[in-house]
């Protein structure tokens with residue numbers, strides 16, 4: 091497994107793979123790899139002939155006061171995990187390789203940005219100004235550097251995934267986006283590089299995020315169509331953690347990310363939460379299709395059938 095540091099080396103590698111008629115799969119990451127990331131590698135290996143994992147802690151997606159400097163970095167450990175998993179290449183560029191027209195190494199201010207409007211007015215975007223513009227810009231650059239046929243992203247970052255799908259559609263990128271399910275710890279906490287920041291007390295309480303989205307899922311599957319009641323169920327679950335500071339608990343349309351008041355039958359929705367424990371911000375979500383027939387409708391239909399059968 092090679093570790094490539096420059097865009098030109100990376101582009102030459104992708105060109106060489108394509109010249110032999112084979113495909114390139116890309117898994118963008120910020121490193122500090124865990125089981126969630128590794129599941130994305132497996133998916134990429136199933137979808138492409140050669141797999142590139144990028145490791146780049148992208149400065150433009152961190153706001154002032156966020157954890158850019160503290161973000162865990164372990165290129166050697168990550169490379170060992172990727173090699174063992176069967177990844178072909180690691181692309182690990184320095185900041186000035188990705189943002190060449192800047193003289194500030196940690197806070198680049200590029201003139202060229204890629205942005206998907208409106209999709210960032212909700213959920214995390216409402217609280218992390220400029221974050222998704224940083225993501226769409228760096229993913230575009232990674233696409234230009236790695237020339238993937240397929241790119242894999244996790245459902246864990248559901249808003250990011252929806253925004254990237256929209257970007258690829260609108261800007262006519264010739265890249266297939268594959269979404270990967272959320273991988274969890276045995277107690278339900280979604281794996282995240284930021285879990286390492288949690289102290290023992292907060293780590294124990296952090297399972298309320300999973301409780302909250304499970305409450306949302308069972309309410310929706312049970313026929314609840316009032317989004318406010320779903321939100322209340324999530325907030326009640328989050329209230330069980332004394333140290334949790336809820337940033338948001340919301341239900342939105344999964345495709346357009348617009349807020350929903352009434353959940354329509356057959357609609358794909360996302361129930362999502364963001365919660366602080368101390369300075370550590372955790373997110374989780376569940377994607378649910380609102381049932382075509384509510385369970386209460388189903389029960390009354392069954393009893394009507396039973397009634398008419400008896401008559």
Ligand code: AMP
Nearest residue numbers: 119120126243244246247271272273281
């Ligand atoms: P990050 O390194 O946090 O930028 O994440 C890189 C990719 O891994 C993103 O597409 C994330 O959505 C995905 N990812 C992070 N955590 C998980 C998880 N627990 N399960 C599945 N995918 C994940």
